[in-house]
Amino acid sequence: MLIKTREVNNVVIFDIEGEIRRSESMQTTLHHQVKSHLDRGRRNVLLNLEGVEFIDSFGVGEILASYISTQNLGGKLKLCEISKKLLLIFQITMLTKVLDIHEDCAGALESFDKP
């Protein structure tokens, strides 16, 4: 898994490539990276999953932990460009009820400005 970060309009975007799974993860996990941005005062986080082929239970845990940490500080965490297959799994497991998932990242970025 490869994670690159960039910032657009006060939103930290994590461009993730590969698989978010236990065996693929680095020593610094996605949640650690999100938390480090939160500690620096960033409050809006966008996970761009365009390059993500698969997520295992570890990956789901990381995304949910990142969501909880962000939300607890009054921030927002959103997901974009998620594959149809993953979206189906997210829907079946009701994760779509909790996570704010957008079809494209531009729309997700715009939505950060809305209350």
Place this chain on the structure above:
Amino acid sequence: MATGRLERFLNRFADVRGHEAHAALYLSGFFFLITFTFYIIKPVKESFLIGFASAASWPYADLATALLIGFVVALNTRLLNRLPRRIYISAIILFFIGCLLAFWYVFDVYQKSQVSTPVADSSGGIFFVWLPLAIFKAGTVPVFVFSFWTDVFIALSVTQFWIAVNDVFDPYQGKRLVGLFVTGGLFGGIAGSSLAALMVYAKLISAGNLLLVCPVILLFALMMVNLVYAEQKKLKETAGAEADPVQAGARVGYWESFLAIKRNRYLRLLAATLASAMVVGSLINFQFKFVVKSIFPNTNDRTLFVFMFYLGILVLSTFIHLATTGRILRSFGIRWALLVAPALLLAGSLSVFLVSLGGLLAWVSIVRGGDKIFDNTISQSVRELLYIPVPADIKYKAKMFIDMFVNKFATGLGAGLYWGLYRLSDFDHKGDVAVLREIGILVVVFLCLWIALTRAVYAEYPAVLKKDIRRKWSDPEKAVLQHVDMEQTLNIFNTIQSRERSTTLYYMNVFNLVRRNDLAPELKELLGIKRDELKARSMDSLLDVGGGVFFPGLEETIVDAEFQSEIDLIFLLPSYQEIMGKRLGEIVGSDSEVDRIEAANSISRMVPNPSTLRSLERLLQDPSSEVVTYALGSASVHRRVEHIPLILRLLANPMTSQEAQRTLAAYGSGIEDLLKSALEDDGEPPVVRRAIPEILARIGTQKSADILLDQLARRREDMEMELVDALYKIRSSRPEVRFRRKLVRPELVFLIGKGYEIFLDHPVPDAEAKAALDLNVKRVFDLMTLLYPAEDIVKAYQNILQGTRKSGDYSLSLLDDLLDRELKAFLFPLIEVLPSEERVLRMKKAMRLK
């Protein structure tokens, strides 16, 4: 005056912030001029009433006001709802100016008519021919009309002032600035009554001609209120649009105002409280008049005494207000401030049964003076504060109705009670002491009612305040728990992943899923349960069976209860245990990761005999995090104490940390001491120690909470965030757990102190300092949930952080109400919106107090 200098000057009287200074000054000036006028008119009214009416007819003035004020309320409410606020207030002031000129003319003619009887003079116009004659014929009627008009003037002017305050300032600002306004009012009263007393004493002007001074004062008041609204318009233009209800709203009449109160329990209680206070005031006033009339038979002596009495009240009110009102409100809050007046008046009124004839004047002056002083100072401030949480759309209707109708009705009720008692008990033939004691019994009854209603109003107050504070975001963990079955979700992802890895593992996972839940058709489709072509690829490695089509009718088979119980029986077979025990020993040493994963997974279903547990122990130390994760799943089923050190070690690995936390939490209560030892062991890696509070939070026992608090008291910087997070989680999920105040409070103060340090090091915080401050404030609020209602604290935090200015101020009011005095004094400089310089000053002051 420059805003900075003006702010510093006004800060001597109240907590005024830069942008509020001009509006606060104009409003104080407005109130000064109103009360200036009021304290000229009131002694004139008293003088006329005492001079021209008998003691038995005094109640008629109050009764007339009580009966007629309703019509004024109705008319005023209509005007208020139809006219823009600025025009409405200006029009009413101009109306009062006109009335004062008319009354001056009437009393001028009336006083002259006492000397010579007017006759019809046909040299003037018809109106001016007959008017003096009509005034002469009317006898004392103009005095009662003037008395009624005075009551209307006082009620309308004061109501208008507080409406203007509500238009310009929000609740929290109002609470800070109320001291300044009351000061303005008191100084106005002193100036007005001093001027009136001096002029009359020095015989510079007659009482009637004092009425000509008032229109001039009111013209200045008109100018002042227009400056207030002009300033507000300017502020709104620069600050952007946060709409304030300064325009006329929907048309609401007298009946709607009454209904607004009738429908709202809080307003009903508020009206009843104020009414009981007014009845008490009215009855005490009759006690006062009775004594004064008896002791001062001479009109001049009596009038001078009344002037001096009012002046004394105002001077004392000013002194008491400046010295105590703000302090009582800040230190004890509304709750105790509400009780001050009725409690002290009760003590004073009961003492009537101990007073002798010689001490009557002193006693009645103290009680009547006390009532008026409280009314001018703390009771007035608290009364206005009690309106603050009422929604704006009904506040105006209710306030007008209560201030003008309910109050006057209550005064009338007091007058009616005095009138009834006067006749029933035949006061004409009783001694002064007996009369005062009989009235005193009624006073005590209404004081008790006042105290009871005060408690009832306060009980409602926080709930009314909280209606305006809503959560800005929901608790994310609760949202996840509410919508997502975490265990099933993780199993689904594991199952999908395992399909690519091993058919055996896949079937194991499917079997586990089916055992737990009825799977939805879409999920079965997603997991491939409906497909028949799946083959056993790795089962052979475990059970030494050949490959081939496996379970063509998987869907039907796997959900069959008989099939499930057969599987359970196989796991329980002694021969299976024996064979698998040996086989597991070989598999855990296998090079195949898939084999080891399957073994780790299958252990969860096996009987925990020594060989199985040994295998599990080895698997928990496997180099593959995938294997370890499945082994942790099995460990959470068997929950053996000997595995805990191994699991603790896995907390250091980010790949297995989450699962290790879940596993240890599954052990539940009973392992808290082991976790505590690890938490305190400096030999453990910091990352392991930092993961333990979350486990204790999930276990969530009283013992867990005690351990976490004990650790927090050690003040280890690297553990602070995790400990506070964990304590907050226990608080929000386990309401039965108690947190010892004596342990929490010092840590709370310590955390606030850390916020001070950050701020004092960076008075203008850069991004890094701001982020550190944000996290510090979050921890402070999280910790406060342990001592105060968690939902209230969370709402206050969210609205201070992200709410509108109004909801932020409501939140501060809520905290002001909830927190104890010292904590408030220490916390507020950290969370209030303040200029840096001001914040530094307040922090330094708070630190000195601490």
